[in-house]
Amino acid sequence: MANAKISSVVGRYVSFDVEEEEYKVFYLENGTGQPLVCQHTAGCHNHQWRGLLEDEEITENYRVIAYDLPRHGKSDPPLNKEWWKEEYKLTADFFTKFIVAFCDALELENPIFMGSSFGGNVALQLALHYPDRFDAVIPVEGADYSPGFYLDWWQHPHANAAQVCASGVWDLMAPQSPDKERWATWFYYSQGAEAFKGDLYYYSVDHDLRGKLEQIQGDKVKVVMLTGSYDYLTPPEAGKRTASQIKNAEFIEMEGIGHFPMSENHEEFRKYLLQALSAIHGVKA
Numbered sequence: 093m094a095n096a097k098i099s100s101v102v103g104r105y106v107s108f109d110v111e112e113e114e115y116k117v118f119y120l121e122n123g124t125g126q127p128l129v130c131q132h133t134a135g136c137h138n139h140q141w142r143g144l145l146e147d148e149e150i151t152e153n154y155r156v157i158a159y160d161l162p163r164h165g166k167s168d169p170p171l172n173k174e175w176w177k178e179e180y181k182l183t184a185d186f187f188t189k190f191i192v193a194f195c196d197a198l199e200l201e202n203p204i205f206m207g208s209s210f211g212g213n214v215a216l217q218l219a220l221h222y223p224d225r226f227d228a229v230i231p232v233e234g235a236d237y238s239p240g241f242y243l244d245w246w247q248h249p250h251a252n253a254a255q256v257c258a259s260g261v262w263d264l265m266a267p268q269s270p271d272k273e274r275w276a277t278w279f280y281y282s283q284g285a286e287a288f289k290g291d292l293y294y295y296s297v298d299h300d301l302r303g304k305l306e307q308i309q310g311d312k313v314k315v316v317m318l319t320g321s322y323d324y325l326t327p328p329e330a331g332k333r334t335a336s337q338i339k340n341a342e343f344i345e346m347e348g349i350g351h352f353p354m355s356e357n358h359e360e361f362r363k364y365l366l367q368a369l370s371a372i373h374g375v376k377a
Contacts (some may be wrong), residue, residue, distance in 0.1 A: 123151025
């Protein structure tokens with residue numbers, strides 16, 4: 093067809109072990125240059141990063157890689173373990189080990205890691221525990237501590253879990269974000285309800301870096317934090333407070349964006365991301 097257009101984004105699977113369990117992980121990638129590894133938000137999948145994956149200005153200089161965490165999107169639970177016999181609760185220890193193992197499996201050198209929400213929180217964990225493995229981290233909508241969002245009613249048997257999870261994140265987006273992108277974000281969340289609660293265990297219970305931020309070696313791994321002005325879950329003051337306790341860290345407030353910047357308004361988000369990438373490389377945007 094004359095109007096057909098094939099995207100340059102490519103999807104692949106990679107298999108590797110984490111804590112002696114085998115995982116088969118799906119990821120999307122596009123571009124060449126320094127790896128930019130992207131983590132989706134809790135209960136979602138790598139489709140959130142489609143705008144970035146198809147952003148020609150960024151993919152000209154960066155190899156953008158967006159994966160599905162196990163139990164999300166097209167990445168299954170562990171292949172050998174009887175995972176259905178235990179409750180899923182994501183921990184900081186597994187989360188960080190998984191990300192490092194994924195980067196090792198792809199033989200990535202000096203990657204930049206960027207994650208949003210619980211992905212922003214784990215970016216801080218990576219900076220603390222694996223400063224030699226990453227050139228920089230970009231915590232998006234992240235903070236040292238994010239209590240209060242691990243709730244039983246996300247998966248109450250009397251509720252439609254898919255709609256509850258999707259609608260529960262609606263007001264975390266900025267009202268001026270384009271309707272088509274806000275509804276797309278809603279749709280992504282309607283597909284990931286089963287993993288949401290277990291992800292939130294990490295986000296609100298297991299993640300706690302209070303009193304530890306000064307241990308992050310900001311001279312080894314650059315930290316640039318991005319927080320949307322409409323994010324009441326992790327508000328700008330939380331991101332700014334967190335960055336102020338990390339050596340050499342920078343904080344950028346994103347005006348007019350909420351908790352899901354990469355999917356709710358990529359065109360606005362990319363402006364701030366370019367600022368962050370310039371800061372990492374010591375260039376004024």
